[in-house]
Amino acid sequence: MNPIEWLFDAQLQIGTQTILWREIVGNAFGILSAVGGMRRKVWAWPVGIAGNVLLFTVFLGAVFGTPNPVNLLGQAGRQIMFIIVSIFGWIQWSQHRRGVAQDAVAPHWAGARARILLGLGLIVGTLVLTPVFRALGSFEPVWADAWIFTGSLLATYGMAKGWTEFWLIWVAVDIVGVPLLLSAGYYASAVLYIFYGAFTLAGFFIWMRVQRRARGALAVDLATARS
Template identity: 85%
Template sequence: MNPIEWLFDAQLQIGTQTILWREVIGNAFGILSAVGGMRRKVWAWPVGIAGNALLFTVFLGAVFGTPNPVNLLGQAGRQIMFIVVSIFGWIQWSRARSSSAHIAVAPHWASNRTRILLGLGMVAGTLILTPIFRALGSFEPVWADAWIFIGSLLATYGMAKGWTEFWLIWVAVDVVGVPLLVSAGYYASAILYVFYGAFTITGFFIWMRVQRRGTALVDRQLTGTA
């Protein structure tokens, strides 16, 4: 059996529960990507893309004939969205790092207008996607799947733009994502979502601290006290 076949078929048996190793590995890549994002490292993007590719096959259980025949279309669809937006973020951070400052991204607050648009986007996107996902046969409660999808889209885009608030969007995604994944039988992902939650809260405070240091440095330079 070659490594690709092993990765696709390997399973972990815990009691009566069967968990795919690619679900565990895909989520591990996601956590590693979150750590890289917290440290503002460009490699966070390609690592995240690798995890997204694995998880896409996991959340279409009925399509790929996995032990858990449940389709979470929002979860599966967001992996494709992640890959697309991550390519954008990868390019954005790479360009910034190649500048004279050699910094991948400078954390900053989004404008009040952007915050309002993000909030409206979360609600409107969920309302629009819920009936679509339901018609396609996604797992109930479908609104939760839609919420996770649109929240993930906005959070990933916010990370690419360097908005410190993107971490808080991830918190909103995780709060809904954990109970949905448990009810759908994706226990490994649910457990790892709990770790995601810890990372997102930590990441928010780290980015906020970096942002404050950057603001203080600019203030000292402007006042000639650097």
């Protein structure tokens, strides 16, 4: 059996629960990608894409005949969305790094207009996708699946743009995601969401601190130039 076949079939038995190693490894890539994002490293994007590919097969349990025959279409669909937006973010951060020869992105606030659009986008996206996912047979409560998909799209886009607020969108995703994943039997992913909820708050404050340092350094440079 080659490594790919092993990864696709391997399972971990914990009591009466069966967890796919694909789910564990895919979420591990997600955590590593989040660490890279917090440190503003370009490698966060390709690492995240690798995790997305694995998790796409996990959340279509009924399609791939896994021990948990539940389809979370929002969770599966967002893996495809992640890959698309991550390619955009990868390009954005790579270009920025080449331009400044330092960090891949400079954290900054999105601004009032962008915040309003993000909030409206989260609500409208959830309302629009809920009946779509329900018609396709997604797991109930379907609105939660739609919320997670929409929030993940907005948060990933915000990360690519360098908006510090994107961390808070992830918090909103995690609050809904944990109970949904537990009820659907995706325990490894639920544990990741619990961990990630605390991690995203830490990332938010770290990016805020980076912004303050940048403003302080800019103020010093301006004062020096004027003297």
